[in-house]
Amino acid sequence: MTHMDNPSISVVLPLYNHAHYIASTLQSVLEQTSPVDEIILIDDGSTDNGFSIAYKMLRDEPRATLLQQENCGAEKTLNRAIGLSQSEFIAVLNTDDLFLPTKIERCRNIICNHPEVDFVCGGIGIIDEKGGRLSDGETVEWLQRASAFQKKCRTLDLAFLNENSVTSTSNMFFSRELWRKCQGFQPLRYCHDLDFLLTALCHHCVMIDMEQTHILYRVHRKNTIKEDLLKVRLEVAAVMANTMKTNSARLLDAERLSSDLPLISEILRSKNNAALLATLQLLRNNCSDRHDFYTLLKNPKTSECLIQQFM
Template sequence: MFKFLKKDAGPSISVVVPLYNHGRYIKSTLESVLEQTSAADEIILIDDGSTDNGFGTAERLLERTPRARLFRQENAGAHNTINRAIGISRSQYIAVLNSDDLFAPKKLERCRELIAQRGTADLIVGGVGIMDDDGARQRGGVAIDWLARSRKFLEKYGLPQLSLVNENYVATTSNMVFSRRLWDLSGGFQPLRYCHDLDFLMFAFEFGSVILDLDEEHIVYRVHQGNTIKEDLSRVRVEIAAVIAEALHQSGPRLLSPAFGELDLEAFTEVLRNKNVSDMLCFFQAVRPAFATRTAFYDYATGPKLNEAFRRIVSPA
């Protein structure tokens, strides 16, 4: 049963759920919202042109939830779907939940507590648990190793924004609770298939107040063969290079410590080695000032002609 918030329970939070062909997961995903210890003020779910039974499952589960609204649309991609859902929502804060992930039971309660303690916050991210396709918790494997590396880099260098570029310890949009102010200021999630989350994080660090609550688990991220990031590694590399170029354009020295010292150089060099996109990055840095907005730059950077050129010139067969 949906729980209504008391007036003194903290800021209002809308949970937005972009659903796409996750019929086998959506029940547990939505249950993780309905079972929150501090309830969402509303749930906005948009089915992005799915071809399975997920929307019907969501309808049945939410039919007695008065603050849930469900919509269907032709396939438009994750960033468009999230932006539309946020535009429909009405709360002060937005929590994204992808249709294959889970919220930890106290996620929204914890976020409200942090906002109350800080007084203001534009973005809150927390710790991440990992589960497999069947929902079993993972204690080892590729994803666990990736998260461990990302945290180790952050702890070693103490550079949270640069550490995200190295390996995204936030992991997913499901791990973001953010203010409507920040979303409005950012112009929404950008036209990137794979890295719209990373771009939004870069923007938040530059223009907002960020709370890292990494020692408290906020979400459980599902690792499976259908994860979007696994589709086309060459296109992922292009988007990563474009987002790094944009971060350098916007933040520049603020990616590093005020000292600009040896550890900064070591960290920056390690990022370049790990990402292996220096050639594309240099090109994007050269052309970025020619574009009035980051949206226009991303439209150019991810265009099919340039992507094909990168395949032929930068990564020839």
């Protein structure tokens, strides 16, 4: 079947030290109103018993493949899982987040009715460590600000250059072909999702389905994004530098300077990283592609030098 009729869908789950959450995460996949065709779970060198919990839940599930590996990072784990999957479309789910019951059904319907769309993301609910819904707090307020800015933008490129309001790879549903064109997830620990999103905008049609909540994003003390704020800022600036090189025509239109420039100025002021960004653009110009650029920044000597100089 083609994806216009009944698209096949694989859910990929990169598991790392989420023993407290993995059962509810998997339950949210198994309880979908439109069942997925395949479940690929890879444990990325966890030190807890999360894989054992997952194995007990899925050992009799014919759609499931479970693997373990030495720790190598989220982006490599995602790329391996997607490479092993067989479906036309991929839904990512981090093992501390949850799908809403109609997530897959909604994405299937969108693809069937809009065959030009190759990437879907939707509304987000925020939950705490115990699964309780949050209506206020830092993450909720950040998402509200990001959504408000997006409404002012003529393109999603500008909106996502400001903030990744998609929030997480858990909110990403995309075609295998798009993943190939984007050359997979890049070697970034914190911003591989933002890079993939901005690269996807250059290749295919992205739909933001805000009419329905797709996922519940869990806020807890061990969220990866909270590990090292300086390195997070460096990766954000690197993705911005790459985007300004590769998406420049989509970010700034000479015929729309009066509307685009205030937004770009607001983005740059909010990041407060003009010197770092200019330096990263010079480094990006000396690299053959974004993969080489991000690999350069993963070198501890390079990243430490940039952090010491500009942060």
